[in-house]
Amino acid sequence: MTARTRRHVAVVGAGPAGLAAAAAALRAGARVTLVDAAERPGGQYHRMLPEQYRAARPERLHHGWAAFDRLRRHVLGHPRCAWWAESSVWSLERPGPGDETAPRVHVVRGPADGAGRERLVLDPDALVLAPGAHDRVLPFPGWDLPGVFTAGAAQALAKGERVVIGDRVVVAGAGPFLLPVAASLLEAGSTVLEVLEANPAATVLRGWGRRPWELASQAGKAGELAEYTALLARHRVPYRTGRAVIEARGDGRVEEVVTARLRADWSVVSGTERIVAVDAVCVGHGFTPQLELPLAAGCALREGFVQVDGDQRTTAPAVLAAGEITGIAGAPAARVEGLVAGWAAGGGDAAAPEARAARRRRDRARAFAARLAAAHPIGDGWPGWLRPETVVCRCEETTYGALCRAADAPASAAARAVKLGTRAGLGPCQARICGPSVAELLARRSPPPDLAAGGHRPATPHHRPVAQPIRLGELARPPKENL
Amino acid sequence: MRVVVLGAGIVGAACARELARRGLAVTVLDRGGPAAATTAHGEGNVLVSDKGPGPELELARLSRRLWPEILAEHEAPPADAVEWDAKGGIVVATTDAGARELARFADSQRAAGITADTLDAAALAEAEPHVTRDVALAVHYPEDAQVQPSGAAAFLLGGALRAGAELRTGCEVLGAVTSGGRLTAVRTSAGTIEADAFVNATGPWSGEVAARLGAPVDVRPRRGEVLVTTPQPPLVFHKVYDADYVGAVGSGAEELQASAVVESTRAGTILLGSSRRRVGFDDRLRPEVLSVIARKALRLFPCLAGVPVMRAYGGFRPYVPDHLPVIGPDPRLPGLWHAGGHEGAGIGLSPGTALLLADLLTGRAPQIDPAPFRVDRPAVLFEGDDQ
Numbered sequence: 001m002t003a004r005t006r007r008h009v010a011v012v013g014a015g016p017a018g019l020a021a022a023a024a025a026l027r028a029g030a031r032v033t034l035v036d037a038a039e040r041p042g043g044q045y046h047r048m049l050p051e052q053y054r055a056a057r058p059e060r061l062h063h064g065w066a067a068f069d070r071l072r073r074h075v076l077g078h079p080r081c082a083w084w085a086e087s088s089v090w091s092l093e094r095p096g097p098g099d100e101t102a103p104r105v106h107v108v109r110g111p112a113d114g115a116g117r118e119r120l121v122l123d124p125d126a127l128v129l130a131p132g133a134h135d136r137v138l139p140f141p142g143w144d145l146p147g148v149f150t151a152g153a154a155q156a157l158a159k160g161e162r163v164v165i166g167d168r169v170v171v172a173g174a175g176p177f178l179l180p181v182a183a184s185l186l187e188a189g190s191t192v193l194e195v196l197e198a199n200p201a202a203t204v205l206r207g208w209g210r211r212p213w214e215l216a217s218q219a220g221k222a223g224e225l226a227e228y229t230a231l232l233a234r235h236r237v238p239y240r241t242g243r244a245v246i247e248a249r250g251d252g253r254v255e256e257v258v259t260a261r262l263r264a265d266w267s268v269v270s271g272t273e274r275i276v277a278v279d280a281v282c283v284g285h286g287f288t289p290q291l292e293l294p295l296a297a298g299c300a301l302r303e304g305f306v307q308v309d310g311d312q313r314t315t316a317p318a319v320l321a322a323g324e325i326t327g328i329a330g331a332p333a334a335r336v337e338g339l340v341a342g343w344a345a346g347g348g349d350a351a352a353p354e355a356r357a358a359r360r361r362r363d364r365a366r367a368f369a370a371r372l373a374a375a376h377p378i379g380d381g382w383p384g385w386l387r388p389e390t391v392v393c394r395c396e397e398t399t400y401g402a403l404c405r406a407a408d409a410p411a412s413a414a415a416r417a418v419k420l421g422t423r424a425g426l427g428p429c430q431a432r433i434c435g436p437s438v439a440e441l442l443a444r445r446s447p448p449p450d451l452a453a454g455g456h457r458p459a460t461p462h463h464r465p466v467a468q469p470i471r472l473g474e475l476a477r478p479p480k481e482n483l
Numbered sequence: 484m485r486v487v488v489l490g491a492g493i494v495g496a497a498c499a500r501e502l503a504r505r506g507l508a509v510t511v512l513d514r515g516g517p518a519a520a521t522t523a524h525g526e527g528n529v530l531v532s533d534k535g536p537g538p539e540l541e542l543a544r545l546s547r548r549l550w551p552e553i554l555a556e557h558e559a560p561p562a563d564a565v566e567w568d569a570k571g572g573i574v575v576a577t578t579d580a581g582a583r584e585l586a587r588f589a590d591s592q593r594a595a596g597i598t599a600d601t602l603d604a605a606a607l608a609e610a611e612p613h614v615t616r617d618v619a620l621a622v623h624y625p626e627d628a629q630v631q632p633s634g635a636a637a638f639l640l641g642g643a644l645r646a647g648a649e650l651r652t653g654c655e656v657l658g659a660v661t662s663g664g665r666l667t668a669v670r671t672s673a674g675t676i677e678a679d680a681f682v683n684a685t686g687p688w689s690g691e692v693a694a695r696l697g698a699p700v701d702v703r704p705r706r707g708e709v710l711v712t713t714p715q716p717p718l719v720f721h722k723v724y725d726a727d728y729v730g731a732v733g734s735g736a737e738e739l740q741a742s743a744v745v746e747s748t749r750a751g752t753i754l755l756g757s758s759r760r761r762v763g764f765d766d767r768l769r770p771e772v773l774s775v776i777a778r779k780a781l782r783l784f785p786c787l788a789g790v791p792v793m794r795a796y797g798g799f800r801p802y803v804p805d806h807l808p809v810i811g812p813d814p815r816l817p818g819l820w821h822a823g824g825h826e827g828a829g830i831g832l833s834p835g836t837a838l839l840l841a842d843l844l845t846g847r848a849p850q851i852d853p854a855p856f857r858v859d860r861p862a863v864l865f866e867g868d869d870q
Binding site: 091093094096104106115396409410411412413414415416417420421423426427428430464465466469470471472473475476477478 | 515516519564633634643652712778789795797
């Protein structure tokens, strides 16, 4: 079989899910093009230090480094794998109705800050989407002050660049990701004053405690969490549940935060506020899946994530999905989902024993995801933290008050009209940060119908047909095809 | 007299406002939310420059005169959200053939009373310092203006509601109830609604809605796409477009027609249009169409090559084969009126359309000749392929 007649699988995202998908598709005999916006594979989880740092021990702060390193070398060195670093998928062009071929994959390749990236087009036989998630932050008064970091950004600075965000830091939000973030900050030399989980202990324990035997299969993840907990204990960092940062204050940058006890729905118990002096705060309220590519491909969603079948196939022909876009479950789950997706995409035999074993592991990983979601939900009461002058869209400086006024006026209440009128979500981040929060805030205020009208889809914060910025000069040039 | 306006886009909003202010009992229906479809997916053109002498230019001039009057009439909702900007348009021809055609077109417009000033190289460089120097002819149209379309529609609809109109969203028209050959009610997803007159202002869906009511009109979708850049310092000061825009607007071809239209918005973004394709309601954005738009825009503004596009959106224009709106009563079904088929000009033409419709509906003498927009003309009633 020649390279041209071999089945061609394009994998978008080289994090744990994408790398595993590439490996499985190669194993199934396919030719693979692995595409990632970063310079090196690993995604957010195995964020690698840049080469010039010449880290003596890159494995510090990294779990499962040896296994990742083996997989990375195997995939990148494979003769049937083309590794496209610094390559962003800016558009997916789905075929017409009734056409069962995979979408065309439009890529710009080259350093993001360099001039004249080249435009490339892939026409694969199957497409595996593994773009991952970015961390979600709910708005609160002062969240736009310098010194307020998303948990993900703080982690990336500590892990990727070994930069310390502050000396006295509070870590707050929801979910187990707060623990590795706190650990990275400690390793990098910060004093972590406290870690605040907004959900009360009862919710967290109920979520994790149900059907404990399912946790056994996720021993790796559980062990990792135990390590972080031990590290926090060694540094005498308190982990408090049912408490949150509800305001950040400071003159030009954060100087103090207000924390408060929360009820189960995250409404504030008044009188429990405390003021804590800090020079930085890290907040993270779970993760938002990166859904622009799945939506562009025409994949149906279920409960906010890409709907997949037992082989990780989406509802769009020849498009498979793996990792956080199918449910937030962490790196081990993403890896095994990637294996299942890559094997199916590569044309592997679904009845092969290793495929069956991978699917069983994947099912257990999904149960873990459900447990995680149950233990660390986002409470309905968070809009109570907002004031009319609180900025909800940082790019366009749209305030909560302006959003409410637009949503409450019947003539402008449709989601699209609110967006165009207040500009919430129309700035350079294209609603990646504020989109889900704005959508939730609008849905609570007497939701106006925003039905699909004819050819128009209902407004969703994840709809970005231009999935990544592309310069006019790059867009104007014709692409290279048949790659 | 009770009037039901079908469609809460900008044309429906303008009609509802005009009728409600005349004391009619107005109900506005929309199957989605207000200003959520074609209105929210355009550029907000209020243009005279792209129209040759004829009925559409008359409607454009009437509308252009009405816009500032309407904006001055209301205190609330605030007119600020409309982002009215009488910035003027500059049409640029980059080839000699294009220059000859533009010169002839501008002459004919001047004869019809439009201000169209030829700019020499120095005047063009002063008006638009970043535009290409490779220009054969540039004509300035000071009457051209721009609005933020969704804000403008909300303003007009707000005016209608304050004048007593009622808005029902999530309400889709399913069929007609007739009595003695007259339309007396519409059946909707939210029940039957009776009235004395029904105004079909459903834009590119006019054909479908009219067919459901038993009086089909030939209004079809014509797809368009717009690119949006990241916010920039001021680089583009007018609406600047390529002289072949007029040819693309006037063409009826199914295949892609593209010409450069470049303008900045109050938010600092630059909007780059425009494309025209007849692909039904297929809403897929085609990267190669976006590429053509980028290529044409760079021919006018080479300095934008390094500017990132952060968003693109597409919409459906209501297209009528003879490129004229459909405004007036439907002679086949008394009680049914039409106000649609503006193709890409509905934002700008909405005030004049509303005035003309309201005058006809209430028996006043219209300010411009309504005959060219009548429903029973061959281009509107002809059903089938337009080949």
